Amino acid sequence: xxxxxxxxxxxxxxxxxxxxxxxxxxxxxxxxxxxxxxxxxxxxxxxxxxxxxxxxxxxxxxxxxxxxxxxxxxxxxxxxxxxxxxxxxxxxxxxxxxxxxxxxxxxxxxxxxxxxxxxxxxxxxxxxxxxxxxxxxxxxxxxxxxxxxxxxxxxxxxxxxxxxxxxxxxxxxxxxxxxxxxxxxxxxxxxxxxxxxxxxxxxxxxxxxxxxxxxxxxxxxxxxxxxxxxxxxxxxxxxxxxxxxxxxxxxxxxxxxxxxxxxxxxxxxxxxxxxxxxxxxxxxxxxxxxxxxxxxxxxxxxxxxxxxxxxxxxxxxxxxxxxxxxxxxxxxxxxxxxxxxxxxxxxxxxx
Amino acid sequence: xxxxxxxxxxxxxxxxxxxxxxxxxxxxxxxxxxxxxxxxxxxxxxxxxxxxxxxxxxxxxxxxxxxxxxxxxxxxxxxxxxxxxxxxxxxxxxxxxxxxxxxxxxxxxxxxxxxxxxxxxxxxxxxxxxxxxxxxxxxxxxxxxxxxxxxxxxxxxxxxxxxxxxxxxxxxxxxxxxxxxxxxxxxxxxxxxxxxxxxxxxxxxxxxxxxxxxxxxxxxxxxxxxxxxxxxxxxxxxxxxxxxxxxxxxxxxxxxxxxxxxxxxxxxxxxxxxxxxxxxxxxxxxxxxxxxxxxxxxxxxxxxxxxxxxxxxxxxxxxxxxxxxxxxxxxxxxxxxxxxxxxxxxxxxxxxxxxxxxxxxxxxxxxxxxxxxxxxxxxxxxxxxxxxxxxxxxxxxxxxxxxxxxxxxxxxxxxxxxxxxxxxxxxxxxxxxxxxxxxxxxxxxxxxxxxxxxxxxxxxxxxxxxxxxxxxxxxxxxxxxxxxxxxxxxxxxxx
Numbered sequence: 129x130x131x132x133x134x135x136x137x138x139x140x141x142x143x144x145x146x147x148x149x150x151x152x153x154x155x156x157x158x159x160x161x162x163x164x165x166x167x168x169x170x171x172x173x174x175x176x177x178x179x180x181x182x183x184x185x186x187x188x189x190x191x192x193x194x195x196x197x198x199x200x201x202x203x204x205x206x207x208x209x210x211x212x213x214x215x216x217x218x219x220x221x222x223x224x225x226x227x228x229x230x231x232x233x234x235x236x237x238x239x240x241x242x243x244x245x246x247x248x249x250x251x252x253x254x255x256x257x258x259x260x261x262x263x264x265x266x267x268x269x270x271x272x273x274x275x276x277x278x279x280x281x282x283x284x285x286x287x288x289x290x291x292x293x294x295x296x297x298x299x300x301x302x303x304x305x306x307x308x309x310x311x312x313x314x315x316x317x318x319x320x321x322x323x324x325x326x327x328x329x330x331x332x333x334x335x336x337x338x339x340x341x342x343x344x345x346x347x348x349x350x351x352x353x354x355x356x357x358x359x360x361x362x363x364x365x366x367x368x369x370x371x372x373x374x375x376x377x378x379x380x381x382x383x384x385x386x387x388x389x390x391x392x393x394x395x396x397x398x399x400x401x402x403x404x405x406x407x408x409x410x411x412x413x414x415x416x417x418x419x420x421x422x423x424x425x426x427x428x429x430x431x432x433x434x435x436x437x438x439x440x441x442x443x444x445x446x447x448x449x450x451x452x453x454x455x456x457x458x459x460x461x462x463x464x465x466x467x468x469x470x471x472x473x474x475x476x477x478x479x
Numbered sequence: 480x481x482x483x484x485x486x487x488x489x490x491x492x493x494x495x496x497x498x499x500x501x502x503x504x505x506x507x508x509x510x511x512x513x514x515x516x517x518x519x520x521x522x523x524x525x526x527x528x529x530x531x532x533x534x535x536x537x538x539x540x541x542x543x544x545x546x547x548x549x550x551x552x553x554x555x556x557x558x559x560x561x562x563x564x565x566x567x568x569x570x571x572x573x574x575x576x577x578x579x580x581x582x583x584x585x586x587x588x589x590x591x592x593x594x595x596x597x598x599x600x601x602x603x604x605x606x607x608x609x610x611x612x613x614x615x616x617x618x619x620x621x622x623x624x625x626x627x628x629x630x631x632x633x634x635x636x637x638x639x640x641x642x643x644x645x646x647x648x649x650x651x652x653x654x655x656x657x658x659x660x661x662x663x664x665x666x667x668x669x670x671x672x673x674x675x676x677x678x679x680x681x682x683x684x685x686x687x688x689x690x691x692x693x694x695x696x697x698x699x700x701x702x703x704x705x706x707x708x709x710x711x712x713x714x715x716x717x718x719x720x721x722x723x724x725x726x727x728x729x730x731x732x733x734x735x736x737x738x739x740x741x742x743x744x745x746x747x748x749x750x751x752x753x754x755x756x757x758x759x760x761x762x763x764x765x766x767x768x769x770x771x772x773x774x775x776x777x778x779x780x781x782x783x784x785x786x787x788x789x790x791x792x793x794x795x796x797x798x799x800x801x802x803x804x805x806x807x808x809x810x811x812x813x814x815x816x817x818x819x820x821x822x823x824x825x826x827x828x829x830x831x832x833x834x835x836x837x838x839x840x841x842x843x844x845x846x847x848x849x850x851x852x853x854x855x856x857x858x859x860x861x862x863x864x865x866x867x868x869x870x871x872x873x874x875x876x877x878x879x880x881x882x883x884x885x886x887x888x889x890x891x892x893x894x895x896x897x898x899x900x901x902x903x904x905x906x907x908x909x910x911x912x913x914x915x916x917x918x919x920x921x922x923x924x925x926x927x928x929x930x931x932x933x934x935x936x937x938x939x940x941x942x943x944x945x946x947x948x949x950x951x952x953x954x955x956x957x958x959x960x961x962x963x964x965x966x967x968x969x970x971x972x973x974x
Contacts, residue, residue, distance in 0.1 A: 345847075347840040350825075354833060357824040364782060364820040365833035366806035 132475050139471040147471055148417055148424070151464040158463070159456050168446040176445055177438035177456070186323070187437060193324045195433030196394070197222070197404070199332035200387035201411025202418065202425040204256075204380045207339050210420050211352035211376035212359060217263060217278030218384040219408025220285040221256035225385025227289060228255025229392045230297070230399040233310025244313035248393045249331065249386065256385015257378045259285060264377035268370040274377070282408070286401075293401060307399040316394040328390030333426075335383055340422035352376050384408060406454075413461040416468075432457060481543065482507045482637050482668040483528065488537035490523055497523040498534070499692045505637065510659060510669040512679040512700075514712060515689035516767070516931065521672045524689070525639045528670075529561040530554040541637075560630025561639040566622050570615035574608050574625050578632050597632065604631050605661045619744065620651030627658070631667075638662075639670045644678055645769050656682050674767045676708050676970035688712055709966025713933045728941075729758025732925035733779075733810075733894045738788030740774050748774040750949040751788070756894070756925040761916065762954075763940030764929045767969050771949035772929045773815060776898035779927070780812045781805035792894055806834050811892030811924075815899045817883050823872030827863070828854035830871050831886050857885040862911070877908030884915055895919050895926045901935060913939060933965060947971045 139147075160170035181187045201218045208215035215221075232251035236244055263277035293305040300308070316327035343349040351372050354362040363369050391403050414432055418424030439453025483505040490498040498520045505511050513521045526532045528539065530548040539546055541557050548554050554561070568577045575594040597610040606628045614622060623643060630638055640659075644652050659669060659682060673679055679686055680700060688695040688711040695711045733756040742748035749771045756762045766772055777783035779790065781802035790797045792808045805812070814820040821830050828850050832839050839850050854867035863881045865874050871882060880900070887895070897916060901909040916939060920926050930936050936943055937960060944954040945968035952968040 345845060346843050347836040347845050348843060350829060350833070350836065350845060354822045354825060354829075358819070358822045360819045361822040362833070363802055364780065364812075364814065365822075366781075366801075366803035367833070368801070368803060 130477055132477055134473055134475055136472060137474045139474075144471060147467045148419060148428070148464060151417070151460060151467055154467075155456060155460045155463045159452075159459050162455060163448065163452070166446075166448045166452075168448050173442050173446060173448070173452075176442040177435055177453075180441050181434055181437040187441070189320060189323045189325050191430070191433050191437045192329060193326075193395070193433075194436045195430045196326070196329045196332055197387040197391055197407045198410055198414055198429040198433055198436075199329070199426060200335060200390065201384050201408050202414030202429045203332070203336050203339055203411075203422060204383035204387070205411040206415035206418060206420045206422065206425045207343070207383065208376055208380035209415055210343055210356050211373060211380075212356035213264075213267070213373050213377045213380065214275045215260070215263075215278050215377060215380050215384075216275055216412065217260065217281050217381070217408070218387075218411040219404060219406065220278070220282035221259045221381040221384035222388040222391075222404050222408045223282075223285040223289055224259030224381075225252035225256040225388030226392045226399055226403045227285075227292065227388070228252055228258075228385065229314075229389035230307050230310060233314040233393065233397075234308050236314055237311045239311065239313040241313050241315075241317070244311065245316065245327070245393075248310075248314050248316070248389050252385045252387075252389020252392075253382040254385070256388065257382040259385070260377050260381020264374050264381075267377070268374050289399070289401060289403075293399065297399065299398075305401060309398050310392065314393060315397060316390065324395055326390070326394030328386075328394045331386060331390065335386065336422045336426050339383075343422065348372070348375075384411070410457065413457055416461060417464050480507050481505065481540070483670075484540040484543075485524070485528065486538045486540075488524060488527060488539075489535045490520075490527060490532060491535055496692050498527070500537075501689065501692070501694045503687055503694075503697075505668050505670060506685075507668055508663060508666050509684040510663055510671055510682055512683040512686040513670055513672045513689065514674060514676070514679055514686050514708065515695075516674060516712060516933075518691075519689040519712075520692040521689055522641055523692075525561065525641060525670060525672060528554070529559060529639060555633055555635070558634055558636035559639065560627075560633065560635030560637070561641065562623065562626040562630060562643060563641045564645055566626055568614045568622060568625060570613070572614060573610065574612050574614065574617075575610040577614060577625065578610075578629050597628075600632050601628060604628060604665075606631070606658055618651075620647050620654065623647070623651075623655070624658070631662075636666075637668045637670070639672070641672045642674075643671070644673065644675060652678070674712070676705050676712075676966075679708070680705060705967055705970060705972070706963055709963060709970060713962055713966055728760055729923065729925075731755045732758050732793060733927060734789075734791040735779075736789040736791075738778065738785045738790060740778055740783060740785045742774055748949050749778070749785075752946070752949070752951055754927070754944060754951065754954075756927050758893075758925050759920055759923045760941040761920050761926040761928050761939050763936035763943045763957075764927065764946055765933055765936045765943055765965055765969060766931065766946035768931050770946050772898070772931070772946060774949075775946070776815055776896060776929055779805075779810070779896045780814060808894075809890075809892050810894045810896060811887035811890065813880075813883055813887055813895070813897040813900050815902070815929075817876075817879050821871050821879065821883065824870055826868045827858070827865050827871055827874070827882055828867040830882055831857055831889075834886065835890060853889075857889055860889075861885040861915075877904045877911075880904060880908065880912060884912065888915065888919060891922070891924075892919075893924055895924050896929075897926065898929045899931065900928070901930075901932070933962060933969075937962070937965075945969055 156174055163170045163173045181191050204218045205215060228251040229248050232247050236247055259281060263274050263281055266272035266277055267274040297307040299306050319325045351367045354367060355369050355372055359369055392399060410432055414425055414428045417428035435456055436453055439450055442448060442452060443450040481504050485503040488498050488501045501524055515521050527534045530550045530553050546557060575597045578597050579593050594610040601608050606624050608625050608628055643655060671683055683700050685697060685699050687697040735752060735754045737751045737753050738749055740749040774783060778785055781800050792810055795808045797808055831854050832850055839846050851867055861881045861884060864878050871879060900912050916926055928939060940957050942954055942956055943960045945952040945965060947969060
């Protein structure tokens with residue numbers, strides 16, 4: 129009789145690279161069940177998810193618009209994870225960056241863009257950094273689990289935003305819960321006329337290139353990688369684990385804050401409650417899907433941006449809920465993580 | 480009448496023979512010591528008896544009838560109980576709940592009834608425990624009593640204790656011994672695994688000594704003495720590499736003054752330890768494992784803090800140093816646990832520069848070519864069988880240790896702390912590591928060698944210190960040190 133046995137055996141190198149790619153068809157296979165239950169044809173759905181956004185000029189540009197904050201939150205999460213700091217708070221840090229940028233944009237009146245734009249970038253980075261600070265300090269000084277604290281900080285900042293928008297920043301004209309408009313000199317320039325694609329995507333690409341350089345080419349990068357792989361081994365080698373982790377956590381928060389600044393300065397021009405609907409959480413998916421490698425993060429952010437754009441088309445054309453995009457995204461994360469575990473095993477037939 | 484008879488037991492782990500045709504018998508109502516150094520095969524033999532391992536060869540008889548023990552469940556049915564060093568109690572449950580864990584016998588559980596039964600058992604066996612107490616509120620000694628009572632509660636006639644005193648403070652040891660002697664009178668047979676000679680002499684009737692997985696012999700305690708037992712335990716042939724002649728000694732390089740430190744459980748692990756290591760000498764620190772070596776090594780590597788005392792490297796005060804200060808002071812460290820102290824997922828080249836990155840960067844940017852060249856040179860010099868870009872995790876134990884040696888020794892440290900440097904290595908790698916340590920000594924470094932392998936200590940050291948119970952029992956020049964003398968000191972007798 130033939131039996132099968134599961135053995136521990138790492139997959140070869142070429143297969144490891146293919147695994148994130150393999151996750152995509154597996155995900156579509158799984159989610160097609162839900163699409164069928166919704167009475168739609170899965171193939172049509174996938175066509176609209178993956179192909180039709182790229183078919184038209186407007187929707188193709190929209191993919192890049194959607195990807196702009198995702199590139200940054202993905203980079204923020206990947207940077208933190210690579211350094212062994214489990215930052216789940218990119219969502220909150222994004223909001224804090226948006227708040228800080230709104231503050232800068234509404235305070236700096238009549239400034240030229242040459243001053244206004246750097247001020248928005250610095251403001252957004254500082255906002256995210258400050259919001260990451262309490263969790264980072266608790267982790268380094270008291271060993272409090274950062275997964276819990278960064279997650280809780282997300283809820284806090286949502287309420288702070290709500291307070292600001294219903295209190296001091298409530299629009300005096302419309303009485304809507306939205307902040308006053310930021311001044312003209314602090315708006316990010318458009319890259320393509322009559323589109324929403326803005327300067328933020330250039331910032332995102334530069335940030336990704338910088339963190340790639342830092343992680344792979346500098347001594348700081350080697351330190352943070354060593355910590356991420358083995359805190360004990362790193363400490364033994366004389367690396368200052370706490371100091372390095374603190375810097376990683378704060379930079380990660382700052383990068384997520386840039387995403388918030390970009391949404392304010394490039395898309396909305398004011399602060400609203402719904403400045404992000406989970407862009408920070410998507411950053412976790414993107415970082416994982418990209419294997420924590422900055423270039424992988426770039427590709428997977430564009431891919432998630434594509435699905436997000438496609439979800440709206442799918443919903444419009446096939447009459448299924450727009451949340452299908454979230455289902456695909458979440459399934460993709462679970463499948464990718466499962467594959468990362470499963471790649472360490474093989475099934476062998478024994479007689 | 481034999482309670483247990485084990486005949487010709489063989490147990491192999493891959494290439495390692497942990498038990499090589501071992502015979503063991505336990506009479507009814509005796510306390511029988513199983514004595515040997517670390518890795519001698521004591522625990523393996525008893526794990527086979529308790530069903531945790533399966534013997535490759537050999538037979539087991541319980542009360543005269545042959546048995547096959549597949550699992551601890553079978554062992555418990557046969558009246559065998561085992562208390563390991565790592566307790567298997569659930570900290571958030573009470574003593575009574577832990578007693579019946581997995582053995583409730585019915586769907587519901589009458590806790591009152593169980594508590595009453597546990598209290599009765601506690602009285603009957605003379606092992607005092609409070610059935611209502613939560614495990615996490617109990618001291619280590621009390622937890623151990625719960626474990627023992629748990630075994631007796633399940634009708635154990637044969638009790639295996641794996642180094643029961645290793646986790647106890649002296650007062651608790653006394654309580655344990657009183658309980659064991661009382662239980663012995665009631666007919667319980669006990670296997671007492673230990674490497675503490677004094678304890679064995681104190682409470683055991685007979686002793687079986689293992690060495691390198693083989694049986695050395697079984698003797699009556701009444702017919703033996705500490706010296707003979709020490710010889711049976713450590714006596715061994717010499718190794719290939721030995722020290723060459725006597726050398727002129729330099730000035731004191733590493734000075735340890737009356738340091739105290741605690742272990743992970745918060746118990747005192749180092750008591751007023753003072754040592755001096757001079758330039759161009761190897762000071763060997765002998766001792767049975769768990770007597771403070773791990774903590775001393777951690778302190779000198781900068782990974783553990785001392786509660787009082789001073790450590791000096793030359794003129795540099797390292798009493799409250801971090802690992803980075805220790806590296807900067809020119810102390811080369813070869814740690815006990817090489818797996819934990821390297822980053823397995825980084826490459827050989829990266830691990831080789833991990834504690835000296837400053838030498839390989841310009842404006843914060845790593846010089847990849849220099850790193851690669853450094854790795855290739857060290858791989859050649861230290862004869863490491865690996866490529867510069869291989870992940871360290873994929874290397875064999877010997878090659879991993881060579882990477883550690885290469886990283887540490889290529890920086891020409893003035894002090895070398897080597898902790899169990901040859902543990903788990905094959906003969907070739909062992910010889911290589913030993914000759915490298917001697918080279919360091921000849922170069923003028925002050926070498927502190929912590930080893931549980933007495934033969935290694937005797938082969939390499941210029942002077943030998945012995946640690947027992949966290950105290951230095953004495954320091955002998957190598958010429959005066961015999962296995963017998965050191966064995967006695969390792970067992971707690973002063974020099």
